Amino acid sequence: MAGHSKWKNIQRRKNAQDAKRGKIFMKLAKEIFVAAKQGGGDPDTNASLRLVIDKAKANNMPNDNIERAIKKATGDLDGVNYEEMTYEGYGPGGVAVMVSALTDNKNRTAAEIRHAFNKNGGNLGENGCVSFMFDRKGYLVIPKDSTDLDEDDLMLEVIEAGAEEMETTDEGYEIFTEPEEFTNVKEQLQEKGFTFSVAELTMIPQTTSPLSGDDVHKMLQLIDVLEDNEDVQEVYHNLEADEEVMNQM
Template identity: 50%
Template sequence: MAGHSKWANIKHRKAAQDAKRGKIFTKIIREIVVAAKSGGPNPEDNPSLRAVIDKALGANMKRDTIDKAIARGAGTSDGDDYENLVYEGYGPGGVAILVDCLTDNKNRTVAEVRHAFSKAGSELAASGSVAYLFERKGQMIFSADIDEDTLMEEALEAGAEDILNHEDGSFEVLTATEDFMNVKEALAEKELVPEAGEITMLPSTQAELDVATAVKVLNLIERLDDLDDTQNVYSNADIPAEAYEQL
């Protein structure tokens, strides 16, 4: 989710994740298993696995738990046969929403996603009707305390595509997905550590919302994100900071 305040968004997400840490761990483990199964167990040769390991460590997952998930993915267990599905829909205010899922039961997942949209007075859309509005990118958010010139110089040197300066003073570094971990690690070596970083789907345009509609969108996103099979929820909603205060 992008919004008027990157910090409001980050704090809200961190609070929500802390409240659901067990479920977050389950989702990350599933991601590790799938990444290891599709690209191999060696993070150096598997950028997707490398990124999700970084995500797991950032969520304070124990290394032993991560290693066990990698081993599961590298094995041939039938119980780890997950399918990646992306559902598209329109939320309150016409906001475009993508729901990224990993599931072993497609019928269950689509029913749960459709119900979440329906409960919000919204609906699923045809495949391709929303996805074209998004592009997969590596994204890192840095606090306003970071020296802008240093961040820009080091990020571009490391291979970043763009550096954005937001109204709230935070900085956003964008990369190609395959360069995300290399850029993040290069910046960390220069003691430039982001407050948040992930491979995400960024919208090409944003839908500006009033506070009341934004709250409805946030509630729908949280409902979708709380589903067991949901890995990520993306939207083009421009969320006013005041909306987070009303949740």
């Protein structure tokens, strides 16, 4: 995967933003709602729902919240209907940006996202304008302190489970899979006793866009504004910035 050697830089920024989201339970409830609406409310037969529930539990979402979202989707409780939307555009310096949203009002969400781009040095484009720059992948991270296996032995386990490749970082082992193999790889590794600090389907940029100076600040502001929107589930981008500059920001 060309360009994913810079993924750690991008992912670290994303994780820092996730940690400060005050609306994360609402976003997770929407994801659970859509997964249950599309594939049924039983996580044993709905892999997408099972994945979102795992994500919700990893974020300490109460079981009552999870069950309420499922019941709304299956008609046991009254609730609104959410529609999945994807928005694409460019941030400062031409950084590619994709925004995944769940909304009950497309006009409102589109207007808010367009305003966020315009106000922070970017511009919203047409669907397809940047999506070709990203690959959808399963992404798992095994923390180094959670396993006694050395890199070579772990690599064999990962390959045997069906993963595409593995990279070693200072913090852990990053595992990449094809989307359709993600759940199978995750479950096989869990059965062998491995735990994950990250386990998600995501969009990984094929190449990155280096930024410096004020453009980095503007781009981070754009990400903050987008992620703070209650309809936005994920923001994907290909920003590459010096780590020292990122830490200062």
